Amino acid sequence: MTQMESARAGKITEEMEIAARKEGVSAEYIRAGVAEGTIVIPKNKNRRRSNICAIGKGLSVKVNALIGTSNDRAQRDMEASKLRIAEEAGCDSFMDLSTGGDIDEMRRQTLRLANVAVGCVPLYQAGVNAIKKDGGVVNMKPDDLFDIIEQQAADGMDFMAIHSALSMDIIETLRRTGRVTEIVSRGGSFMTAWMLHNQRENPLYEQFDRLLDIMRRHDVTLSIGDAVRPGCTADSLDAIQLKGLILAGELAKRALDAGVQVMIEGPGHVPLNHIESTLLLQKRLCHDVPYFILGFLSTDIAPGYDNITAAIGGAWAGLHGADFICYLTPAEHLGLPNEEDVRTGVISAKIAANAADVSRKRNGAWERALEMSKARAALDVNRQIELAMYPDRLSAAGHDGGKCEVCGEKCACQIAAEYFGAA
Amino acid sequence: MTQMESARAGKITEEMEIAARKEGVSAEYIRAGVAEGTIVIPKNKNRRRSNICAIGKGLSVKVNALIGTSNDRAQRDMEASKLRIAEEAGCDSFMDLSTGGDIDEMRRQTLRLANVAVGCVPLYQAGVNAIKKDGGVVNMKPDDLFDIIEQQAADGMDFMAIHSALSMDIIETLRRTGRVTEIVSRGGSFMTAWMLHNQRENPLYEQFDRLLDIMRRHDVTLSIGDAVRPGCTADSLDAIQLKGLILAGELAKRALDAGVQVMIEGPGHVPLNHIESTLLLQKRLCHDVPYFILGFLSTDIAPGYDNITAAIGGAWAGLHGADFICYLTPAEHLGLPNEEDVRTGVISAKIAANAADVSRKRNGAWERALEMSKARAALDVNRQIELAMYPDRLSAAGHDGGKCEVCGEKCACQIAAEYFGAA
Numbered sequence: 001m002t003q004m005e006s007a008r009a010g011k012i013t014e015e016m017e018i019a020a021r022k023e024g025v026s027a028e029y030i031r032a033g034v035a036e037g038t039i040v041i042p043k044n045k046n047r048r049r050s051n052i053c054a055i056g057k058g059l060s061v062k063v064n065a066l067i068g069t070s071n072d073r074a075q076r077d078m079e080a081s082k083l084r085i086a087e088e089a090g091c092d093s094f095m096d097l098s099t100g101g102d103i104d105e106m107r108r109q110t111l112r113l114a115n116v117a118v119g120c121v122p123l124y125q126a127g128v129n130a131i132k133k134d135g136g137v138v139n140m141k142p143d144d145l146f147d148i149i150e151q152q153a154a155d156g157m158d159f160m161a162i163h164s165a166l167s168m169d170i171i172e173t174l175r176r177t178g179r180v181t182e183i184v185s186r187g188g189s190f191m192t193a194w195m196l197h198n199q200r201e202n203p204l205y206e207q208f209d210r211l212l213d214i215m216r217r218h219d220v221t222l223s224i225g226d227a228v229r230p231g232c233t234a235d236s237l238d239a240i241q242l243k244g245l246i247l248a249g250e251l252a253k254r255a256l257d258a259g260v261q262v263m264i265e266g267p268g269h270v271p272l273n274h275i276e277s278t279l280l281l282q283k284r285l286c287h288d289v290p291y292f293i294l295g296f297l298s299t300d301i302a303p304g305y306d307n308i309t310a311a312i313g314g315a316w317a318g319l320h321g322a323d324f325i326c327y328l329t330p331a332e333h334l335g336l337p338n339e340e341d342v343r344t345g346v347i348s349a350k351i352a353a354n355a356a357d358v359s360r361k362r363n364g365a366w367e368r369a370l371e372m373s374k375a376r377a378a379l380d381v382n383r384q385i386e387l388a389m390y391p392d393r394l395s396a397a398g399h400d401g402g403k404c405e406v407c408g409e410k411c412a413c414q415i416a417a418e419y420f421g422a423a
Numbered sequence: 424m425t426q427m428e429s430a431r432a433g434k435i436t437e438e439m440e441i442a443a444r445k446e447g448v449s450a451e452y453i454r455a456g457v458a459e460g461t462i463v464i465p466k467n468k469n470r471r472r473s474n475i476c477a478i479g480k481g482l483s484v485k486v487n488a489l490i491g492t493s494n495d496r497a498q499r500d501m502e503a504s505k506l507r508i509a510e511e512a513g514c515d516s517f518m519d520l521s522t523g524g525d526i527d528e529m530r531r532q533t534l535r536l537a538n539v540a541v542g543c544v545p546l547y548q549a550g551v552n553a554i555k556k557d558g559g560v561v562n563m564k565p566d567d568l569f570d571i572i573e574q575q576a577a578d579g580m581d582f583m584a585i586h587s588a589l590s591m592d593i594i595e596t597l598r599r600t601g602r603v604t605e606i607v608s609r610g611g612s613f614m615t616a617w618m619l620h621n622q623r624e625n626p627l628y629e630q631f632d633r634l635l636d637i638m639r640r641h642d643v644t645l646s647i648g649d650a651v652r653p654g655c656t657a658d659s660l661d662a663i664q665l666k667g668l669i670l671a672g673e674l675a676k677r678a679l680d681a682g683v684q685v686m687i688e689g690p691g692h693v694p695l696n697h698i699e700s701t702l703l704l705q706k707r708l709c710h711d712v713p714y715f716i717l718g719f720l721s722t723d724i725a726p727g728y729d730n731i732t733a734a735i736g737g738a739w740a741g742l743h744g745a746d747f748i749c750y751l752t753p754a755e756h757l758g759l760p761n762e763e764d765v766r767t768g769v770i771s772a773k774i775a776a777n778a779a780d781v782s783r784k785r786n787g788a789w790e791r792a793l794e795m796s797k798a799r800a801a802l803d804v805n806r807q808i809e810l811a812m813y814p815d816r817l818s819a820a821g822h823d824g825g826k827c828e829v830c831g832e833k834c835a836c837q838i839a840a841e842y843f844g845a846a
Contacts, residue, residue, distance in 0.1 A: 137838075175843065180793065181800045182839040189835035196842050231836075232796030233781055234789075269796075272742045272782040298738060298778035300792040300799075303807065304816030308734050308774050315721060315735040319695045333799075334820040351731050355721035358656055359695040366657075369723040370603065373655030373692075376723075376756075377604045384726065393727030397757040412612035413654075415560075416605040419619050420598065 002219040003043060004259050007035035015041050019054035024363050030054050037252075038288050040159075040261040042093065042117040042221040047156030051115045053092050055263065056290040060363035061318040061353035062092040064119070064292070064326045065346050066337075067110065073336055074101025076109055082342045083113050089346035089390075091327070093117035095161070099124050111156045119159035119223060122149045123187040123204075137190045142203035146210060153218035160220055161265055162211060163187040164204040165248040166227035171195060174228065174240050181231030184268075188227030208251060212258040221261040223292055224248045229268035232300050236267065236274045242281070249285035256287065263290040263324065270296035270313055279320040290323040297328070306332040307348035314349060318356025325349050347390055354389065377413055425642040426464050427682050430457035438464050442477035447786050453477050460675075461711050463582075463684040465516065465540040465644040470579030474538045476515050478686065479713040483786035484741040484776035485515040487542070487715070487749045488769050489760075490533065496759055497524025499532055505765045506536050512769035512813075514750070516540035518584070522547050534579045542582035542646060545572045546627075550613040560613045561620035568626065569633060576641035583643055584688055585634060586610040587627040588671040589650035594618060597651065597663050604654030607691075611650030631674060635681045644684040646715055647671045652691035655723050659690065659697045665704070672708035679710065686713040686747065693719035693736055702743040713746040720751070729755035730771035737772060741779025748772050770813055777812065800836055 006013045012027045016034065019041055020027040033039025039056035055062050065086035067079050083094065093116050098106040103125045111118055126148045130140035152160065163185070171192055174182065183189045191202055204211060215222050228244040230236045248264050255262035264286045270278055275296060282291050296313030297306060310328035318325065329337040329345030337345065357365035368387060375383035381399045385391040429436045435450045439457065442464055443450040456462025462479035478485050488509035490502045506517065519533040519541060526548045534541055549571045553563035575583065586608070594615055597605065606612045614625055627634060638645050651667040653659045671687050678685035687709045693701055698719060705714050719736025720729060733751035741748065752760040752768030760768060780788035791810060798806035804822045808814040 178843075180796045181836065182843045184835050184839075186835040189838040193838050193842060232792065232799070234793045234796055272738060272778055274782075299774065299781045299788075300795045301777065301810055302774050302812050304811070304813055305770060305774055308731060308771055309778065311731050312735050312738040312775060312778050315695060316739060330816065331820075334816055347728060348731055351722065351725045351728055352735060354724065355695055355732065355735050358722045359697075365722075369655070370657045372723045373603045373657055376655070387724055388727070389725050390727055393753065393757055397754075412607050412609040413604065415612040415616050416607075419616060420601075420605045 002045070002216060002259065003034055003041050004261050007031045008259070015043050015052045016054070018052040022053060023059055025058070029058070033057055034261070037256045037262065038290070040221045040263050040290050042119065042158035042261070043219065044153065044156045044158045045219040046154060047111060047158070049115045053117070055324045057288065057323070059323065060357045060365065061322065062324045063090070063346060063349045063353055064093045064095060064324060065091040065342060066095050066097055066326065067342070068097035069100040069106055070336055071100040076101070076106055078339070079106065080109060080113055082337070082339055083110060085339050085343050086346050087114065087116060089343050090350050091116065091346045093119060093158070095119040095121070095326070097121060097124060099128050103128065107152065107155060117158040119161060120152055120157050121161045121187050121225065122152050123163055123190055125152075127190040138194050138197035140194055142207070145203065146207070146214070149211065150214050153214050153220050157220055159223050159263075160215070161187065161223045161225040162204055163191050163225040163227040164202070164208055164211065164251050165224050165244050166191055166202050167205050167247060168195060168201050170228060170240065170243045170247065173243055177239055179230070179235045179238055179240060181235060183228060184231030185225065185227045185229055187225050191227060208254060209258070212255060212260050215260045216258060221263065222255055224251055224262065224264045226265040226267060226294070229266070229294070230270070232269045233271040236270050237278065241267070245281060245285050249287065252286045252289050256289070263292050266291050266293040266322065267296060268294050269300060270298070272298055272313070272316065275313065275316045276320050279317060279322060283321055291321065292324040292326065293317050293322045294326045295328060303333040304330055306330065307345050311348040311352040314352035315355040318353055319359055325353055350389060377417070379411070379413055425468070425639060425682065425684075426457055426466060427684050430454045431682070438466050438475045439477070441475040445476060446482055448481070452481070456480055457684070460679045460685065461713070463644050463686050463713050465542065465581035465684070466642065467576065467579045467581045468642040469577060470534060470581070472538045476540070478747045480711065480746070482746065483780045483788065484745065485747045486513070486769060486772045486776055487516045487518060487747060488514040488765060489518050489520055489749065490765070491520035492523040492529055493759055494523040499524070499529055501762070502529065503532060503536055505760070505762055506533060508762050508766050509769050510537065510539060512766050513773050514539065514769045516542060516581070518542040518544070518749070520544060520547060522551050526551065530575065530578060540581040542584060543575055543580050544584045544610050544648065545575050546586055546610040546613055548575075561617050563617055565626035565630065569630070569637070572634065573637050576637050576643050580643055582646050582686075583638075584610065584646045584648040585627055586614050586648040586650040587625070587631055587634065587674050588647050588667050589614055589625050590628050590670060591618060591624055593651060593663065593666045593670065596666055600662055602653070602658045602661055602663060604658060606651060607654030608648065608650045608652055610648050614650060631677060632681070635678060635683050638678075638683045639681060642684075644686065645678050647674055647685065647687050649688040649690060649717070652689070652717070654692060656692045656694040659693050660701065664690070668704060668708050672710065675709045675712050679712070686715050689714050689716040689745065690719060691717050692723060693721070695721055695736070695739065698736065698739045699743050702740060702745060706744055714744065715747040715749065716740050716745045717749045718751060726756040727753055729753065730768050734771040734775040737775035738778040741776055742782055748776055773812060800840070802834070802836055
């Protein structure tokens with residue numbers, strides 16, 4: 001039985017138990033959420049691992065890291081190193097976006113090394129194969145694409161981003177209305193090129209039931225890819241994004257009806273004043289299934305520092321209901337990230353997630369912040385090191401009897417403690 | 424005449440002209456804002472400089488950097504280097520918080536080197552002097568404190584953080600109610616120790632008219648220090664903060680009545696779900712004078728990365744009305760920042776300010792983001808480098824005909840452009 005079938009049959013699985021313990025909620029809460037579709041547990045039935053997490057309503061915000069090769073850089077050992085660094089920094093999942101070198105072997109390496117959920121975008125491999133074998137993405141055969149989805153599911157992929165929420169109707173609307181950055185989703189651009197060249201409907205939309213059947217058989221969580229997400233703040237909440245969202249909502253409902261765990265991939269570039277409305281519409285139109293956001297990038301003009309622009313938007317999206325944040329590294333808009341970029345990306349996204357969790361009092365985040373504050377008032381640096389998300393810099397700073405060099409002898413906390421007593 | 428006297432007499436000063444050009448608004452708009460107190464132009468009449476900015480209602484969010492020596496590290500050349508780095512990174516002002524070495528010489532160096540507004544906290548020097556000469560902060564003589572304020576104003580300080588919004592009534596309330604981190608403001612702790620030891624009212628509150636007279640004579644902008652700001656998210660919006668805010672509002676009104684430019688210093692640690700209410704109350708109670716925030720730090724548990732926790736809170740504060748953001752560096756809660764920390768701190772705060780400016784369409788921020796997005800759609804990397812806030816990493820990345828290594832040959836923007844034409 002799949003996680004959802006078990007949940008709907010009233011059965012609590014081992015994975016629900018593990019996820020519930022990790023989250024500090026009851027297993028029954030997780031089961032009910034999986035049954036109704038407001039919570040997902042990405043966990044392919046063909047792969048074993050010990051670190052399981054649940055994503056969705058009432059839970060802490062989770063963080064995804066991206067790894068993968070490209071044509072220009074296909075070094076599996078570097079990707080293995082990035083994977084270790086990201087998992088140590090606390091990411092809750094990976095997506096392997098490889099498009100270069102031996103993609104099959106790369107995927108299997110990721111599945112072997114990672115002890116967290118792993119996702120992928122099958123359309124990338126299908127597109128790359130079509131470029132190599134058939135002379136271009138536009139010559140890709142739908143059956144080949146479905147074969148790759150089946151293969152990746154059989155290999156143990158826990159979730160897959162699939163660009164089903166893209167139709168001829170949406171592309172025609174885009175042609176009429178235009179936007180600043182037409183399509184920035186790579187999968188979305190592959191499929192758009194294929195559809196326009198062949199003048200045929202998107203097979204991932206047209207044959208959605210065939211897709212759901214593969215997902216259900218291997219218990220893969222479907223992540224409906226955001227093929228027409230805005231590629232800049234100026235395109236945010238435009239007609240194209242909303243049409244994509246409406247279609248994603250329809251497909252999410254069909255997935256839920258078919259007993260397939262489903263989440264929706266979100267933007268992208270979102271100005272601060274659009275975040276609340278974006279999340280409201282996403283949840284409203286997509287039946288409250290979990291939302292997996294790419295950012296949100298809060299400004300367009302800081303390439304090289306998009307871990308920060310995305311931490312700003314990600315935290316606020318988390319407050320307003322985003323369940324799952326895809327990291328952005330400082331290399332976003334520049335090139336592929338190196339190891340240090342990956343670590344910075346995970347840390348930035350985890351801080352954003354924690355800021356949302358503190359304000360919503362999820363999974364002990366409020367209590368941990370409170371303990372840290374008490375440790376600061378008490379000048380107890382050892383306890384602060386225990387409680388810090390990333391204690392490396394605090395440990396390295398060197399403190400004299402609890403006092404840091406900011407105030408030195410003129411420590412505000414110490415002066416206050418003398419007059420008010422310990423907090 | 425002071426800036427405010429000129430503004431109220433209907434006269435547009437040279438400084439208003441410069442600030443208006445920089446901001447893309449009319450000089451009359453700036454004049455009217457200065458006259459009513461919703462805009463300040465920190466500019467001491469005793470110091471000349473060419474870079475003038477206005478802070479407040481309807482304007483872009485400004486960024487302040489902190490420099491200064493401590494007992495443990497009093498190297499003027501390092502502070503000079505930090506100053507250069509911060510100004511290059513685009514900070515709009517400095518506060519010199521020196522407490523170690525020759526404080527007078529350090530202050531004069533900062534005033535000499537900086538071409539932006541400079542502020543300070545006179546109570547620090549007065550406290551340090553009292554520790555050295557009189558055996559402790561509690562032995563500080565009020566007249567000595569006012570002499571230092573007068574001296575620093577005569578030296579050319581453009582704004583000063585003064586801890587007037589602290590009274591015996593507030594301290595007694597704090598004694599009764601308690602909080603997690605009693606007092607984290609260094610100036611606040613100095614003054615609290617003095618008041619409790621001497622059982623006397625705060626001279627900066629009691630002799631507020633004397634203070635206003637000094638500010639007006641030298642045209643120093645008063646920044647009412649946040650002596651009882653929350654030192655952790657758990658203390659946010661507690662009774663003590665609100666009492667401090669109410670008193671700050673009363674004092675702001677007195678400053679406006681006396682023709683003194685005034686702004687209010689804000690927290691500090693603020694959970695995401697408190698930001699909108701915090702700004703609303705600040706502006707409501709303080710007569711819409713400009714707000715100068717320290718953060719906001721959106722979580723407590725990320726020491727070593729507080730430039731990110733503060734970028735998250737700062738951007739949202741900007742959206743909700745904060746006018747002026749004090750940077751936090753990665754060294755916050757650890758020690759004094761080094762040069763690299765300072766650069767990272769300014770960049771992080773500037774990104775937060777820009778995110779707020781983009782969404783509120785201030786000072787061309789929206790248009791610049793739009794131009795960047797068009798340059799991305801057109802794969803025009805040279806134009807992207809022109810438009811980036813910090814082009815260093817983008818310039819270094821190396822791009823092949825506009826395509827970056829993320830997609831390589833499978834560039835989404837390029838594929839879309841082929842089918843949709845140039846944006």
